[in-house]
Structures are given as C-alpha cells and as structure tokens.
Amino acid sequence: MRNGGNTNYWGLCEDTTNDRIVIAYDGASSNGISNVYNPDFSITNITSENYIGMSQGVVDVSVISQALGSAVVFESAAVGSNVASTFDSNSNKVVIVYQDRANSYYGTAIVGTVSGTSISFGSPVVFSSANRTQEIQITFDSNSNKVVVAYDDTADGNKGKAIVGTVSDTSISFGSAVVFNNGSTDMGTPNAITFDSNSNKVVIAFQDTADTNKGKAIVGTVSGTSISFGSEATFLNADYATHVSATFDSNSNKVVIVYKDGSNSTHGYAVVGTVSGTSISFGTPVVFEAAETNNPNVSFDTVNNKIVIAYADGTVGTAIVGTVSGESISFGSPVIFNSTETTSPRVRFDATAGKMVIAYGEGSSNVGTFKTGTVNGTSISFDSATVFESGATNGQNGLVYDSNAEKMVLSYYSGSNSGYGTSKVLQVGYTDITRGQVNADSSATVDIIGSLSTNQSGLTAAQQYFVQNDGTIGETADSPSVLAGTAISATELLVKT
Numbered sequence: 001m002r003n004g005g006n007t008n009y010w011g012l013c014e015d016t017t018n019d020r021i022v023i024a025y026d027g028a029s030s031n032g033i034s035n036v037y038n039p040d041f042s043i044t045n046i047t048s049e050n051y052i053g054m055s056q057g058v059v060d061v062s063v064i065s066q067a068l069g070s071a072v073v074f075e076s077a078a079v080g081s082n083v084a085s086t087f088d089s090n091s092n093k094v095v096i097v098y099q100d101r102a103n104s105y106y107g108t109a110i111v112g113t114v115s116g117t118s119i120s121f122g123s124p125v126v127f128s129s130a131n132r133t134q135e136i137q138i139t140f141d142s143n144s145n146k147v148v149v150a151y152d153d154t155a156d157g158n159k160g161k162a163i164v165g166t167v168s169d170t171s172i173s174f175g176s177a178v179v180f181n182n183g184s185t186d187m188g189t190p191n192a193i194t195f196d197s198n199s200n201k202v203v204i205a206f207q208d209t210a211d212t213n214k215g216k217a218i219v220g221t222v223s224g225t226s227i228s229f230g231s232e233a234t235f236l237n238a239d240y241a242t243h244v245s246a247t248f249d250s251n252s253n254k255v256v257i258v259y260k261d262g263s264n265s266t267h268g269y270a271v272v273g274t275v276s277g278t279s280i281s282f283g284t285p286v287v288f289e290a291a292e293t294n295n296p297n298v299s300f301d302t303v304n305n306k307i308v309i310a311y312a313d314g315t316v317g318t319a320i321v322g323t324v325s326g327e328s329i330s331f332g333s334p335v336i337f338n339s340t341e342t343t344s345p346r347v348r349f350d351a352t353a354g355k356m357v358i359a360y361g362e363g364s365s366n367v368g369t370f371k372t373g374t375v376n377g378t379s380i381s382f383d384s385a386t387v388f389e390s391g392a393t394n395g396q397n398g399l400v401y402d403s404n405a406e407k408m409v410l411s412y413y414s415g416s417n418s419g420y421g422t423s424k425v426l427q428v429g430y431t432d433i434t435r436g437q438v439n440a441d442s443s444a445t446v447d448i449i450g451s452l453s454t455n456q457s458g459l460t461a462a463q464q465y466f467v468q469n470d471g472t473i474g475e476t477a478d479s480p481s482v483l484a485g486t487a488i489s490a491t492e493l494l495v496k497t
Contacts, residue, residue, distance in 0.1 A: 051467045051482050053446040054453035054495055059433060061457050064353075066372075066429030068388060069117030071414065074110050075124060075421030077102030081395030083411050083421065086138045090145035091167040092404040094119065096411045097127070097138045097149055098421055107133030107151055111170050114405035117425045122170030127163050128177065130155035137193045143200035144222040147172070150180070150191040150204045159183070160191065160206055164225050175225030180218050181232065183210020192246035198253035199275040202227065205235070205246045205257045215241025215259055219278045230278030235271045236285065238263035245297045251305035252324040255280065258288070258296045258309050268293030268311055272327045283327030288320050289313055289334065295396070299347045303354045304375045310337070310347040310358045317342030317360055321378050332378030337371050338362060338385070344396040352406040353430035356380065359388070359397045359410055366392040368412055372428055377476035388424055391415025398423075433457050451495050452488075459487035 080099025087094055094112040099105050107128030112119045127149055135152040147165040152158055160181035165174045192205040202220040207213050215236030220227045235241070240262025247256050255273040260266050268289035273280045288309060289296075296311035307322040307329070317338030322329045343361030350357055355372045362369040368389025373382040388410055398411030407425050414422040447453040459465070465473040467482040473493075477483075485495040 047467065047469045047471055051484065053448035053451070054456075054484070054493060056445040056447055056453075056455060059455045059457055062432040064427065064430050064432060066386070067117050067427040068386065069119070069425040071417075071422050071424055072119050072121070073414075073417070073420050073422050074112065074121045074411070075100060075108070077421075078419030079413050079421040080105065080134070080136075081413070082136060083396065083398040083413065084136055084138050085398035085400040085409065085411050086140045086147055087400050087402050088140050088145070088147060088167045089142060089403060091169075092402075093167050093170070094400055094402055094409050095138060095140075095147050095165070095167060095172060096398050096421070096423070097136050098398075099133055099136065100124070100126075101419070104129075105132040106130070107136055107149070109149070109165060109172050109174075111167055111172050112409065112423065113170060114402045114407055114409060114425055117407065117427055119409060119423050119425050122172075125172050125174070127165065127174045128153065128161070135191050137191045139193045139195045139202060141195050141200075141202055141222045142197060146222050146225070148193065148195075148202050148220065148222060148227060150193045152191065153177070158209070160204070162202075162204065162220060162227050164222055164227050166225060178227050178229070180204055180220065180229045181206060181208060181210075181216070183208050192244040192257060194246040194248045194255060196248050196253075196255055196275045197250060201275050201278070203246060203248075203255050203273070203275065203280060205244045205259075207241050207244060208232070213239045213241065213262070215244065215257075217246075217255075217257065217273060217280050219275055219280050221278060233273075233280045233282065235273065235282045236261065236263075236269075243293075243295050247298045247300045247307060249300050249305075249307060249324045250302060252326075254324050254327070256298060256300075256307050256322070256324060256329065258298045260293045260296060261285075266292045266294075268296050268309070270298075270309065270322060270329050272324055272329050274327060286329050286331070288322065288331045289318070295344045297345055297347050297396075299349050299356065301349050301356065301375050302351055306375050306378075308347055308349075308356050308373070308375065308380060310345040310360070312342045312345065315341045317345060317358075319347070319356075319358065319373060319380050319382075321375055321380050323378065335380050335382070337373065337382045338369070344393075346397050346399045348399045348401055348408065350401050350408055350428045351403060353428035355428055355430060357399060357408050357426070357428060359399045359412075361393050362387075366394065366415070368393040368397065368410075370410065370426070376474070383429075388412075388426075389414055389416060389422070391417070394419065431458065447495055449495055453485070453493040453495055454491060456487070456491050456493045459490050459493060461487055461489055463487050465493065
C-alpha cells in the first residue's frame with residue numbers, strides 16, 4: 001500500500017481461486033497502482049473442543065436397505081477350503097485367490113468387476129503350479145498398486161512363498177514366486193497378510209513349523225513385479241501359534257496380529273507390531289479370550305478407530321472390540337453373534353455403511369451365514385443373521401469391501417452347487433443422515449445450551465450423548481469429553497445446561 005499522499009479512484013476485487021483481495025488505486029503522479037492483500041483468517045469446524053450448541057439445519061434421512069445379489073460362479077469346479085480376496089483400488093477390481101481342485105489343486109486367481117449387486121469375472125490365472133497349493137492369502141499394496149499373494153508350497157517342502165500380481169482390466173499377471181520362509185509355514189489355516197500403508201510394506205504372519213511352531217512375521221517390499229523380505233521376527237516363542245490373522249490399524253499406524261496360542265490352553269491372543277524399514281517389532285501379547293479360541297479373524301474399523309476380532313469361543317460365534325495404544329491393545333467385553341456351532345468366521349469393515357460384516361459357517365451343516373455389526377465404544381451390536389449359501393461353505397470365505405462400488409463381496413465354496421467357487425455381492429443396509437449446509441455469506445442458526453434441539457434422528461430417550469471430534473454425537477465420550485445433551489425422544493435432544 002502507498003504510505004502518505006492522496007489516493008483516488010479505489011477499486012476492489014476478490015480472487016476466489018487464490019483467496020486474495022486485489023486493491024487498485026490512483027497513486028503518485030496519477031500512476032495506476034495495485035496491491036494484493038492476503039486476509040488473515042482461519043477455518044474451524046465445530047468439534048468437541050469448541051462446541052456451543054446444535055445446528056438447526058434440515059436433517060435428511062435416507063434408508064439404504066440390505067440387498068444380496070444372485071450367485072455368480074467364478075470357478076466351475078470345487079475350490080479348496082479357504083477362499084481369500086482383496087480389493088485393488090487402482091483398477092477398482094476384486095481379486096479372488098483359491099485352490100482349484102479340478103486342476104491339481106493349483107493356486108489360482110481371478111479378477112471380478114462389481115456392478116450394482118452383481119459381479120462378472122475374467123478368466124482364471126494360475127499363480128502356483130504346485131500340487132495342493134495351500135494356506136492362500138492376499139492383500140493389496142496401494143503404494144505399488146500390486147496385489148501380493150502368500151501361500152504354502154507343498155511341492156517344495158511346504159515353504160512359505162509370496163508372489164506379486166498386476167491387474168489389467170479383467171485379467172491378472174504374476175511375477176516370480178519368492179520364498180519368505182525356508183522352513184514350513186503350515187498352520188492348518190491360511191497365512192496372515194496385511195498392508196501397512198504408513199511404511200508402505202507388506203507384513204506376513206505365520207506359524208513356523210520348522211522352528212517349534214513359533215509365531216513369526218516378516219516385512220516385504222514390493223518393487224515392480226517382485227517382492228523382497230527383511231528378517232523374520234518372533235511374536236510367540238512358545239509352540240503352536242495357530243489360526244493367525246492380521247490387520248493394519250491406520251489410526252495408530254500399527255499392525256495387529258491375532259492367533260490361537262496352542263501352548264497356553266488354546267487361548268486367544270493379540271499382539272501389536274511396529275514396522276520400521278524392513279523389520280517389525282512387537283509389544284507384549286494380550287489375551288482377548290481366556291478359553292478355547294478357534295479361527296480368530298481381525299479387521300479394522302476406520303470410522304471408530306477400533307479393531308474387531310471374530311472367533312469361535314469353543315464353538316460359539318463371538319466378537320470383541322480392541323483399542324490400540326502405543327504397542328499395546330485393550331479389549332471390551334466379548335459379544336456373542338451366533339450361539340450355535342460357528343465355523344471359520346471372516347470379518348471385514350464396510351466403510352460406507354460404517355458396519356462390520358462377519359461371514360461364517362453356521363451349525364453342524366456349516367451353512368453360509370453373515371451378520372452385520374456396529375461398533376459403539378468398546379462394544380459391538382449385531383443385526384439379524386442372513387443365509388447366503390444354503391449348503392456347506394467348507395472353510396473360510398473370501399470377504400472384501402469394494403470401496404468403488406461401496407459393496408461387500410462374499411466368495412465361497414458352494415455346497416449347494418458341487419463345491420463350485422461362487423460369489424455374491426452384498427449391499428449392507430444402513431441409515432444415512434445428513435444436515436443441510438449453510439451457503440457462503442449466509443447465517444447459521446444454532447440451538448444453544450439449554451434449548452431443545454428437535455432435528456435429531458435415531459436417539460434413545462434418556463440417553464446422554466457426547467460431542468465427537470468429527471462434529472457428530474455419540475453415546476460415548478471422545479477426548480476431550482464434552483456432553484452434548486440428553487435425549488428426550490428419538491428426534492429431540494435437550495442441549496446440555
């Protein structure tokens with residue numbers, strides 16, 4: 001700006017692209033002069049730290065009904081006891097891996113494309129020509145945009161191997177297999193594999209039967225169409241770390257491994273791992289079930305920043321919510337989701353619906369069944385069960401969330417159709433609640449402290465609600481703890497006084 005003197009013929013203009021003000025004026029000697037002004041301002045969302053009341057914006061409630069698509073066969077032959085799947089967010093495709101019993105039990109992969117509540121497939125591609133390729137698992141490396149498959153090569157001394165796959169349209173091609181364990185990675189259940197998006201590394205967890213059945217993990221780095229590994233790290237020095245599963249907690253940037261400890265009365269344990277470079281270190285294992293634990297499977301809830309473990313407590317289907325803090329993990333109380341015989345539960349999170357989906361074999365006939373569950377604090381509640389396969393599903397099902405289609409995909413051994421590899425697309429039911437937005441330069445109305453907010457939805461009368469750090473309200477306190485008010489009906493909240 002000009003210091004001193006007279007200025008005439010002012011002009012102001014806002015540059016909305018760069019958020020600047022341009023000032024033009026008649027300066028000294030009648031010269032045209034302009035200056036750019038950067039206003040000093042900050043944008044603050046309403047969170048638990050600056051809460052003053054409840055918005056009066058119009059509430060739009062949309063109910064999305066649960067829908068299960070028709071069965072689509074991806075392999076016209078019997079598949080093995082475990083089917084696994086992942087979502088390739090680069091190509092927006094689902095990739096399913098399985099054992100093809102009609103083709104010498106070779107390890108096979110196939111690419112699926114979701115459309116609505118249906119799925120179509122390309123042609124199967126063999127990634128391992130070993131008779132009885134076993135313990136197959138898969139993850140997606142979002143850094144390299146590749147899938148990584150881990151498996152047990154029974155034709156080569158049960159060595160643990162990994163192979164990198166590249167999806168192109170409806171097909172997939174593979175590099176060469178790389179050994180990650182020269183001993184034997186036989187757990188009777190699939191190897192565990194997950195992708196750490198903080199370090200951009202793949203982590204494989206397994207039972208090393210060549211080293212007294214210790215529980216071990218190893219870090220892999222994908223480069224091109226290959227993968228290299230660091231050194232093995234042990235998370236259980238005792239015998240028999242079986243039924244291993246793993247997930248990545250993107251809130252704490254930790255890997256969580258769950259397993260059945262055969263050396264300690266087959267109790268269920270969880271351990272937190274931290275990846276650094278090509279190594280992983282572990283905290284102290286924590287018991288989540290002090291009783292016989294079968295087939296624990298784990299997933300991360302990205303909305304509530306919790307992990308959920310689904311397992312059979314003896315034979316009863318059970319789930320438990322865990323919270324990671326540093327290199328440790330704590331748990332709420334276990335919740336039964338199926339009181340009859342439960343086989344091989346698989347749990348995955350649907351980020352659109354904000355719900356966990358657990359697929360499992362129900363009863364002595366191992367009927368394919370699923371339930372959806374909602375995490376609330378350190379607990380989880382479940383909706384009614386739905387049968388997706390009337391026959392036996394014969395082991396672990398492939399369960400994956402397609403974030404492009406916003407659907408879940410169930411892939412499984414179909415006992416009602418000769419054991420053929422089969423998939424169904426699931427639209428998880430949920431209620432979508434949005435509030436009207438305030439236009440720029442407009443005024444917002446707020447129900448302040450002591451008033452009655454009448455534009456709520458789905459509240460429980462007499463229940464206290466707390467402000468969450470994302471501006472929503474919930475039944476449990478966030479940090480810092482800020483009381484929003486007390487519900488007097490499903491749609492009315494008495495704002496705190």
